[in-house]
Structure formats: structure tokens, C-alpha cells
Amino acid sequence: MQFISTRGQAPSVSFTEALLMGLEPDGGLAVPATIPTITANVLEDWRSLDYAALAAAVIGLFATDIPKADLRAIVSAAYGADRFPTPVVALKPLDGVVPGLTLVGLSEGPTMAFKDLAMQFLGQAIPYVLARDGKVLNILGATSGDTGSAAEHAFRGQEGVSVFMLSPVGRMSDVQRAQMYSLADPNIHNIAVDGVFDDCQALVKALSNDAAFKAEHSLGAVNSINIGRIVAQAVYYVWAWLRASDGVAAEERAPFHVDVVVPSGNFGNIYAGHLAKSMGLPIRRLILATNENNVLDDLFASGIYRPRSAAETLATSSPSMDISRASNLERFVWQLLGPEEFVSRWASLEETGSLDLTDRLRDMHEEFGFVSGTSTHKDRLASIARVHAEAGALIDPHTADGITVALRHMEQGYPTLVMETALAAKFAETVEEALGEAPEPPMFVRELLGKEQHVIEIPNSEDELRALIRRSALHRG
Template sequence: MQFISTRGGSLGQYTDVLIEGLAPNGGLAVPAEMPRIDAAELERWRSLDYIGLATEVLGLFATDIPRADLERLCDAAYGAGRFSSPEVVPLSDIGEGLTLVGLSDGPTLAFKDLAMQFLGGALEYVLTNRDSVLNVLGATSGDTGSAAEHAVRGRERIAIFMLSPEGRMSEYQRAQMYSLHDDNVHNIVVDGVFDECQDLVKRLSEDIEFKRTHHLGAMNSINFGRISAQVAYYVWAWLRATDEVAESERAEFEVSFAVPSGNFGNILSGQYARLMGVPIRRLVLAVNENNVLDDFFRTGIYRPRSAEHTFATSSPSMDVSRASNLERFIFELLGRDAERTAAAWEELRTTGQIDLSAERHRFESEFGIVSGTSTHDNRIATIREFSDAVAVVLDPHTADGVKVAREYVEADVPMLVLETAKSPKFANTIAEALGSTAPVDPATRALLDAPQRLTEMPNDEAPLRAYIGEHALR
């Protein structure tokens, strides 16, 4: 399979875009032609375990990785001991027509482990074959950083430089990252918000000479490896949700997914699954008080907020006002027209917004996307209600997803809510919702008390360039 940039030009094959990250022209890698999954193929996959299914789905994109090697990479990512659930991704009924898709049973208790565990091994595989190194440069609003760092820690050919916003993550999230002392892990705390961290990453990544000199790459959701690995759990969830449906009805049996969203990568993977042929009725996008994406899908006008107007909320991983992966959706919306997509981003640069209100009618009718906003009071109430009703303690981001999902539940259409993280990562918010603080288990206490290593830095690319120049692998 060949890949292209959303702003034009060929990018090579899957292993090429894993290493490249952001395209040289500032665009994002997408398949030159979207693969298709038919009903017969879905049925053939129904009996597979998660390792087998991930191998099949990833194999549609990673056509330049030999099948035996891809199987080994998926086994290493999802095999025994990697995830606490033997199913890897368990589904559970939480009432009101809602099913929770358990994506947070990995090593950092967040959904991003599902992609990162594969991506870390895949990057090492490619680098070994090419006798090369990679310096991952990324930004995190919460869970991306720890999932990426835990996926590459100790790997000889990969170093990671992860930018995080000062004071904008939970204590647990900070501890998961900053307690790592591996030589190849560099935590950089920026005096700013997530969007400013992301801007620093983008500016350095768009400097082609600097990028080539220092072998820069990405593990956040601009890396297509993340997107492709996430498609697998949408397919898995549809298969499990339809296991009890009569075989004669399965081919057309639709489900909906509710997805807490920050950088639009997770829900984009669902959009790709839908475009590939998985019977998905709706993709319900849920955001917090930083509701730029909800505004866009309601009005057709994308108007990112400035750093000073980006709120610090109790679902911090979604405190994002400029969603990188929206460009991939707009590329599809504009008929995969790279010239129009590039023009849209030029419009954003010059005017501060992209006006696609003329396409607004297509968001739900053609792409199945609807949206909604959840506030602090909403998530506190949702956590409390589901704890009382079914003894399930939702993390704040998943609670946002549940809150918005309830607005779109339809009779006879299962609503699958994608879990974002485990609730212990957000102890203060859970305590507020439930009226008490849960006992801290010994492993969590040891993590929170562990010595932390980090480098503080202003919101300025000059010291970041100097730090990377000093510590990057050669």
C-alpha cells in the first residue's frame, strides 16, 4: 500500500510513514486508497483472538511488512502479560443501552496502550532493518506521553522527547512519566498549555533540515501507525457486539460508538473503520469545556482557541483546542483533494478559522458524526450515577463520553462507549464525585512517591532545539 500527504505528494509505504511522522509539506500521511473489508471477511475474522485480528487489520495497511513478522509484532504487543484482560479489549454492559469498550487494561491504564505497544515494537523493527535510529518528539495532554514512553523505554534505537504542559495533568499521569529514569526517555515540562507544546513539536518537525539531522519522528496520533492500530479495536468491538446477532442479519447490523475526543485521533480511527466497511451507524464525538470540535461539527466552522482561552478541566487529556487529526477528516470531506486541504490550512493560518459550513449537512448524513459537550458538573454527576447504579467507576474522560452518548442512544442500535483510562489516574475528581477518597494501593503509592526526573523549559523553541541537539541519538 502506498501513502500520500493530505497536502499532496507521495510518502512511500507503511514502514516509511512510521518513521517519517509529519509529512515534509506539513500534511499528514493517509492511504492513497482506503482498504475495504467486506461482510465475508468480517465473518472469517470473528473467531480470531485479538492478536489474530490486529494482524489482519494492520496487514491491510502494512503490506510491506512480511506476514510472519507482523504476527510476531502483534504477539509482542498484545500477548500474554501485556494486558490485564485475557481478551485484551473486553466489552461490558453498563445499562441504559450502553456498552463499555475496555481499552484501558494495558501497562499505563489508558486506551493509548493499544496502539503504542504495537508502535514501539514496529518502530524498533523498522530501525533495526534499516540500521538507523529515531528520536521521537511529541506532546502530551495526559496519557499519550506515558503510553509512548512505556512503549519505548530501554529500546536502544529510539529516544523520546516528550513535552507536557506544566500543571495541566493529574498527579498520577505526571508520576507515570516523570518517574521513568531510562536514558532514552526525556520529559520536558513546558511553561504553557498542550496546544503550545504541540506547536513547538510541529515547528521543529516542519524544519526539514533539523528533522533530518536529528532523525526526528513521532509517536503521537499524527503517526499513521497509531491510527491503523486503533482501527483494530473498532473492528473487534463490532464483532463482539454482534456475536449474538443472527448470522443472516450480521452483515448489515449497525452499532454506534461514543468517543471522548481531544486530538481527534481516536474517533478518526473509527471513521476509517466505517469507510472501510464496518457497519457503524454513528460516531458520537464527546468533548469537554474546550469544545472547539463540538462547535465545528455543529456549525461547520473550525475556530481553534488561543492558549489563554484553553481551559484547565477535570478531564485534562481532552484540554485541546487545536486537533491535529482533524486535517485527515477534512481531507476525506473535501473528496481527498490535497490542493483544497492545503488551502483550508492556509485559510486557518491567515484568518484563524476554516469555514466549511457549506459541507455541514454531510457530517452526519455521509460520515455519521454527531457531537456534544460535557462539563465538570456533567462528569461528576455521571461518575456518581453509574457508580450507584452498576458499581462501575468511570474515569472523567469516559464519563464525558457516557454523558454525550446518552443523548444519542437509539432503540435496537447498540451504543458502544470507548473507555479512555482507569479511574485511579484521576483520584481527586473521583473523590469529588463519590464523596470519599479510595484507599491508595501499594503500587500506586510507590509510583506517586518515586523520584521524578524532568527538565523545565519556557515556551520557546530555541532551548528545545539545543536540548535535542545535545541528547539526540546519532
């Protein structure tokens, strides 16, 4: 399996090469040169696998340059009992709210967020590749809340890897900050930027697009621009469909389609669902849920993609989705338009600040199955309260955005899976506002909040970030 750049000006690379690369040399994102196919027979063969074995099977379709025995060892370590409970991802029916509504529990990992599922894979796969090839990697990333802690907990203490994680000052929850800033491992560097997430992301892209600086300091990325994360996330879409269809008669499984609702800010998680759907997984619709920073909802409603400035990006009670420029959208638009047309039309986004895809709006809906909706703070509170009252479950505000949009778009006869984003304990203040009382936080959360925190604050400055990396980056030899 080879991977090519959306911009079309970089040589094709293997999976492990793409894993260390982050952005392609031409500034594009890695995409599979061909998309493997999942047939109904293959799905039935996979039905009895546990999560780690399924991960080896799905990721193995892309990671063809990793020997199968090595890949099995990597996923066994990533999804072991010391990191996730059995069965790793559990489906939780919410029939008390609406029959056919199910929560896909993605947040039982080390940092209580869905991003652990892909990041723990990278935390094993990347050190494996570095040791095999005699390399080091300085991971440069930006987080609006959950990516940073998931990355840092996956790579803390790992040989040959340092993590430089940018986060916006004052834009994360107390638990999100504590999960990151309480780490004292020497290979973890927390950097708080005076700005919003999009400013952090712009700094990462600026340094990643500087080929000389990137090569000199062995920079890579593990946020959702890393194709390894996308591939690892596709696993739980397959797992969720298999578990949702376990009770369906065998002769009815082939046409058994589900709708999947995904809270989305950077378009990475839902792109992984799109990849699984493109491979043949029976997903009927991908329902994208945004918060008040609803650039993506505007796109799928109107056909116009118009990113907003930092000043226009609102601070909301679902902060991990406070994003107004979705990095992974490039991958989908590349597929939507085709490689040749993509290059010229994507350039118009850089020149004018918007991209007109109204001529492809029907394709987005009918061919690719995208639907979208916006949720507000009031909606989040109502959904948290309703799910607690009617199903006895606690959900976080991002998942509440998903529930809100799911309830608007559900159609009878089609099971609807809502991808959980995080555990409610990470956002206790909003949950308390919704329920009128604060749930008792787990002991480990109380201990976490009491730990000393370590963070460096910098202005929104490329020069400041470059200087910091020069001082602290790992180098070969």
C-alpha cells in the same frame, strides 16, 4: 499500500516509511492512498480470532511492506500477557444505567489508558524497522496526559530510540505525571513546558517542519499524527463490533449497526473509528464527546472550525482533552473536501484562524455520521456517580464525558459503545469528588506516586528545545 500527504506536495511512501516520518516533508499528514474494504464475509472470518491475530489482519491491510510472519511476531509481542490481560479489550455492559449502553474497556494496558493499545504496537514495530534499516529515531512528542506515558512505557530501554516528550507544567494529574516522570531510563527525556498542551504541540510541529533539523537529528513522532497509531487504533473498533455482535443471529449481523461514542480532543481516536467505518465496519454514527474546550463540538454543530488560543484553553477535570487545535482533523477535512479543494481551503485556516465548512455540514452528519456534544465538570461528576450507583463500575472523567454525551444521543434499537479513555485510578481526585469518598488506589499506584521524578522544565521556547535535543539526541553511527 502507499501513503500520501494531505498537502499533496510529498512523494508517496510505504507504511514503514510513514511509521518513522511523523509529519510529511510538506507539513501534511500521511493518509492511505486507497482505503481497503472490509466485507461482511471478512468480518465473519475474523470473528474467531484473538486480539493479536485480529490486529495482524487489520494492520496487515495497510502494512503491506512488513512480511506477514514478522507482523504476527510484532503484534504477538505487543499484545502479550505480560502487557495486557486476556482478552486485551473486554466489553462491559452498562444495562443498569441504560439498556444497550456498553463500555469498551481500552485501559487495561501498562499505563491504564487507551493509548497503550496503539503505542505498544509502535513500541515493537518501530524498533523492528530501525534494526532492519540500520537507523535511529529520536521521537519528539507532546502530551496532555496519556500519550506521553504510553509512549515512554512502550519505548523505554529500546535500542536505537530516544523519546523527548513535552508536557504542560501543572496540567496533568498526579498519576499521569508520576507515570512519566518516574522513569529513569537514559533514552527517556521528560520536558515540562511553561504553557498548555497546544503550546507543546506547536513546538513539536515547528521542529518537525524544519526539514534540515529533522533530518540532522532523525526526528519522528508517535503521537496521533503517526499513521501507525491510527491504523492500530482501528483494530479495537473492529474488535468491539465483533464482540457486540457475537450474540446476534448470523442472518442479522450484516445490517447490525452500532453507534460509537468517543471522548476526543485531538481527533485521533475518533478518526481511527472513522477510518474503520470508511472501510465498511457497520458503524451508524460516530458520536464525539468534548469537555469545556469544545472546539470540535462547535465544528460539528455549526460547520465552523475555529481553534482557540492557549489563553482561551481551559484547565478542566478531564485534562487529556484540554486541547483547542485538533491535529488529526486535517485528515478528515482532506477526505471531506477532496485533495484539490482541501489545499486552498485549509490555507484559509492558516491565514484567518478559522475554517468555514458550513456547506459540508450535512455531509458530516449524513454521509460520515458524525454527531457531537459537550460535557462539563458537573456532568462528569454526575456520570461518574450514576455509573457507579447503577452499574457498579468506576469510570474516569474523560470516559464520563463520553457517557454524558452518549445518554443525550442514544436512540432505541441501536447499541451504543462508549470508548473508555483511562482507568479511574488515574484521576482519583475527581472520582472522590463525584462519589464523596476516595476509592482505595491499587498498591502499584501508591508505589508509583512515591517514586522519585525526573523532569526538565523549559520556557515555551523553540531555541531551548532545539538546544536540549542537540545535546541528547541519538545519531547514526
